[in-house]
Amino acid sequence: METVLMKAGEAAYEKAASLLLSGQVVGIPTETVYGLAADARDPEAVGRIFEAKGRPQDNPLIVHIARFDQLGEVAREVPEAALRLGEAFWPGPLTMILRRSELIPDAVTAGLDTVGIRMPSHPAAREIIARSCPLAAPSANTSGKPSPTSASHVYDDMKGRVPLIIDGGRCRVGVESTVVDMTGGTPRVLRPGAITEEMIAAVLGDATTDQATRVGLAEGEKPKSPGMKYRHYAPKAPVILYEGAPDDTFAAVRRDYTPDDGIICFDEYKAQYRALGFRRVWSLGPSWDHAGHSRRVFSVLRHFDATNAGRILAQCPREYGAGEGTVNRLRKSAGFQCVACTEKTYIGVTGMSGAGKSLFCALLAEGRDDVLALDADQVYHELLADPAGGLTAAILRAFPEADDHGAVDRAVLGRIVFNDGQKRAALNAMTHGAVLEKMKDIAAKSDRHYILLDVPLLFESGFDRACTMTVGLVTGRQSARKRIVARDSITEERASQRLGSQPTAAFYRRRCDLTVENTGSLDDLREAAAAFSAKYMPE
Ligand code: TXA
Numbered sequence: 001m002e003t004v005l006m007k008a009g010e011a012a013y014e015k016a017a018s019l020l021l022s023g024q025v026v027g028i029p030t031e032t033v034y035g036l037a038a039d040a041r042d043p044e045a046v047g048r049i050f051e052a053k054g055r056p057q058d059n060p061l062i063v064h065i066a067r068f069d070q071l072g073e074v075a076r077e078v079p080e081a082a083l084r085l086g087e088a089f090w091p092g093p094l095t096m097i098l099r100r101s102e103l104i105p106d107a108v109t110a111g112l113d114t115v116g117i118r119m120p121s122h123p124a125a126r127e128i129i130a131r132s133c134p135l136a137a138p139s140a141n142t143s144g145k146p147s148p149t150s151a152s153h154v155y156d157d158m159k160g161r162v163p164l165i166i167d168g169g170r171c172r173v174g175v176e177s178t179v180v181d182m183t184g185g186t187p188r189v190l191r192p193g194a195i196t197e198e199m200i201a202a203v204l205g206d207a208t209t210d211q212a213t214r215v216g217l218a219e220g221e222k223p224k225s226p227g228m229k230y231r232h233y234a235p236k237a238p239v240i241l242y243e244g245a246p247d248d249t250f251a252a253v254r255r256d257y258t259p260d261d262g263i264i265c266f267d268e269y270k271a272q273y274r275a276l277g278f279r280r281v282w283s284l285g286p287s288w289d290h291a292g293h294s295r296r297v298f299s300v301l302r303h304f305d306a307t308n309a310g311r312i313l314a315q316c317p318r319e320y321g322a323g324e325g326t327v328n329r330l331r332k333s334a335g336f337q338c339v340a341c342t343e344k345t346y347i348g349v350t351g352m353s354g355a356g357k358s359l360f361c362a363l364l365a366e367g368r369d370d371v372l373a374l375d376a377d378q379v380y381h382e383l384l385a386d387p388a389g390g391l392t393a394a395i396l397r398a399f400p401e402a403d404d405h406g407a408v409d410r411a412v413l414g415r416i417v418f419n420d421g422q423k424r425a426a427l428n429a430m431t432h433g434a435v436l437e438k439m440k441d442i443a444a445k446s447d448r449h450y451i452l453l454d455v456p457l458l459f460e461s462g463f464d465r466a467c468t469m470t471v472g473l474v475t476g477r478q479s480a481r482k483r484i485v486a487r488d489s490i491t492e493e494r495a496s497q498r499l500g501s502q503p504t505a506a507f508y509r510r511r512c513d514l515t516v517e518n519t520g521s522l523d524d525l526r527e528a529a530a531a532f533s534a535k536y537m538p539e
């Protein structure tokens with residue numbers, strides 16, 4: 001069979017629709033990954049998908065729709081909660097499991113009474129569905145291989161097996177849709193993706209994630225979703241996944257590397273690996289960039305198939321929030337062969353001045369003997385207060401004007417660096433290293449498992465790379481200003497100035513694994529802290 005590649009556009013949509021309506025299989029772009037589509041109502045057409053992919057017959061397909069009225073055609077009943085979730089996240093990277101209608105044949109659901117339904121947002125997918133019919137479509141890879149995020153990936157896998165592939169560019173999301181089971185009580189995430197459990201819970205009040213997505217199936221456990229039981233996303237070379245704080249996974253990969261290996265890393269470490277002479281180094285992006293990791297993970301995995309790497313050693317992103325989808329795919333590609341690199345749980349807590357970082361840390365530590373809260377500013381001041389300490393000596397050498405009989409005069413030091421960016425950077429380089437080292441030392445000597453690092457400049461200082469989780473406290477500017485004025489007895493104007501020089505809430509939302517909203521009410525924050533520790537800090 002000849003395989004034609006067409007750029008997305010009118011002609012391509014017409015051609016795709018006519019092939020689909022005549023029972024053929026077409027490779028189509030979606031915002032998550034490319035799909036291998038066929039008429040969902042036609043068992044024979046659907047059978048051709050399984051053939052082209054070499055997919056096990058008992059693994060059901062997702063049905064893609066373009067309009068809400070099609071939901072009632074493919075599902076037997078649509079619970080109120082499903083409707084609300086659809087309104088919140090469709091079109092988009094969310095698949096809901098619902099009871100199937102008579103329209104959907106066994107071939108699609110592998111005989112199950114339920115069906116996965118999703119409304120993709122990619123304009124090409126929407127156009128093609130609108131011009132044809134509901135489409136059954138799994139990811140367009142050969143079964144077991146990493147999913148395709150560009151038309152050329154699909155071509156590599158499906159050349160000669162399908163008549164047409166539509167090129168709609170690189171996929172924006174990069175990992176497959178979140179699959180959530182809506183047939184039981186609490187919505188249950190069966191496959192994590194860009195729509196996180198937290199986002200679903202924010203709409204419906206509650207949601208959980210099936211444990212098998214994190215640790216794989218237990219011996220003899222029956223999968224909630226058939227896809228859970230197959231080896232997935234596997235490049236030719238075996239993958240070994242290093243989990244923990246980025247600095248620790250870097251150290252472990254460096255330790256285990258042999259010249260045969262390929263490396264998946266973060267931007268912050270790329271130059272260091274190269275300087276060590278390591279070859280075949282590919283980055284997922286900055287270590288905090290969950291959206292970037294998700295966009296790149298499959299193409300990076302695929303890349304190694306074109307090299308002769310014997311093994312792939314991968315630094316694993318943090319698994320919280322938007323990171324869950326990528327981590328789930330990497331764990332599956334590694335067959336759950338993971339190396340734990342950080343013994344304790346290091347939670348970096350940051351946010352703008354007055355957002356309530358210290359209060360949040362205090363609430364998390366309250367009444368627990370397994371939690372240690374460390375305040376970076378306080379550790380810094382303690383280091384400076386030690387005249388015999390290395391940091392004091394280094395600072396006085398660089399800033400002799402701040403020498404007050406062998407001690408650092410903080411007021412003078414503050415004035416020196418306040419208006420001089422270069423001097424401030426020099427001081428920061430000295431202090432950040434010393435403070436982080438000191439905090440790690442205190443943590444290592446402590447018998448507590450959860451270490452809270454209260455750090456205003458978590459990312460600017462690079463302390464985020466020592467963390468297994470990062471949390472941003474965000475609050476409205478007005479309430480932040482009020483708290484600073486009360487706390488530091490300064491004028492409204494000074495408080496505004498200080499806030500004006502700081503990142504906005506959007507910065508923390510983008511950078512942190514999770515964000516906590518401080519509404520200004522202590523009761524609310526207490527409740528948020530209780531929910532947070534119940535979920536992320538089990539005793
Ligand atoms: O983003 C996506 O969802 C992509 C694009 C093409 O839309 N599609 C995709 O399909 O990833 P596929 O077939 O590769 O993955 C479907 C997953 C499988 O893990 C399957 O087991 C699960 O959804 N699934 C489908 N129907 C199900 C059902 N009725 N009950 C439980 N799990 C189901």
Ligand code: MG
Binds near residue numbers: 138139
């Ligand atoms: Mg797939």
